[in-house]
Amino acid sequence: AQKVTQAQTEISVVEKEDVTLDCVYETRDTTYYLFWYKQPPSGELVFLIRRNSFDEQNEISGRYSWNFQKSTSSFNFTITASQVVDSAVYFCALSELNYGQNFVFGPGTRLSVLP
Amino acid sequence: DAGITQSPRHKVTETGTPVTLRCHQTENHRYMYWYRQDPGHGLRLIHYSYGVKDTDKGEVSDGYSVSRSKTEDFLLTLESATSSQTSVYFCAISESERSEQYFGPGTRLTVT
Numbered sequence: 554a555q556k557v558t559q560a561q562t563e564i565s566v567v568e569k570e571d572v573t574l575d576c577v578y579e580t581r582d583t584t585y586y587l588f589w590y591k592q593p594p595s596g597e598l599v600f601l602i603r604r605n606s607f608d609e610q611n612e613i614s615g616r617y618s619w620n621f622q623k624s625t626s627s628f629n630f631t632i633t634a635s636q637v638v639d640s641a642v643y644f645c646a647l648s649e650l651n652y653g654q655n656f657v658f659g660p661g662t663r664l665s666v667l668p
Numbered sequence: 669d670a671g672i673t674q675s676p677r678h679k680v681t682e683t684g685t686p687v688t689l690r691c692h693q694t695e696n697h698r699y700m701y702w703y704r705q706d707p708g709h710g711l712r713l714i715h716y717s718y719g720v721k722d723t724d725k726g727e728v729s730d731g732y733s734v735s736r737s738k739t740e741d742f743l744l745t746l747e748s749a750t751s752s753q754t755s756v757y758f759c760a761i762s763e764s765e766r767s768e769q770y771f772g773p774g775t776r777l778t779v780t
Contacts, residue, residue: 576670656711
């Protein structure tokens with residue numbers, strides 16, 4: 554069955570530090586999709602990125618970057634030079650093409666960026 | 669931002685009463701979903717719809733039913749609310765089954 558693990562329950566950093574959020578997934582499918590979402594204190598869920606299993610190129614968007622490694626079944630998220638506004642809960646999610654239900658979310662990592 | 673609204677945004681109800689939550693979209697997306705979010709569990713799928721009158725169960729469907737009579741509306745019904753259904757409920761939409769989902773603002777439901 555598909556599964557997403559985010560081993561870091563909570564992380565605290567000081568502003569301007571770099572921080573990496575880990576995501577490890579399990580799937581029996583050869584085609585699948587990985588996602589990251591952000592949930593700030595206001596409660597809404599914000600889509601950040603979608604990656605398919607055939608594209609292992611790392612992605613960079615401003616201060617955000619994602620490292621996808623099929624060999625270790627990981628899809629980690631790095632925030633460079635963190636800011637207070639990055640404080641949120643971050644969810645990793647997995648969707649298989651051929652098996653299982655729709656999205657499976659990890660339990661989330663709460664990131665606190667201190668001024 | 670995707671045009672997704674949920675109503676009501678907050679509701680307090682008593683055990684045993686029926687409750688209906690509404691999700692409305694203006695994006696004409698085919699897929700709609702209902703999730704619940706509870707501390708320590710992330711988001712869990714309750715039901716989803718892949719078209720008008722086409723629905724299927726998710727991971728935690730017991731005690732919930734859904735209906736979709738129009739593309740834009742997806743209703744979640746708790747036939748007889750229980751305290752274990754106290755949660756934050758999110759609706760989401762997507763163009764296809766494997767594309768990213770966009771979420772509504774959530775409904776906080778408290779069952780006393």
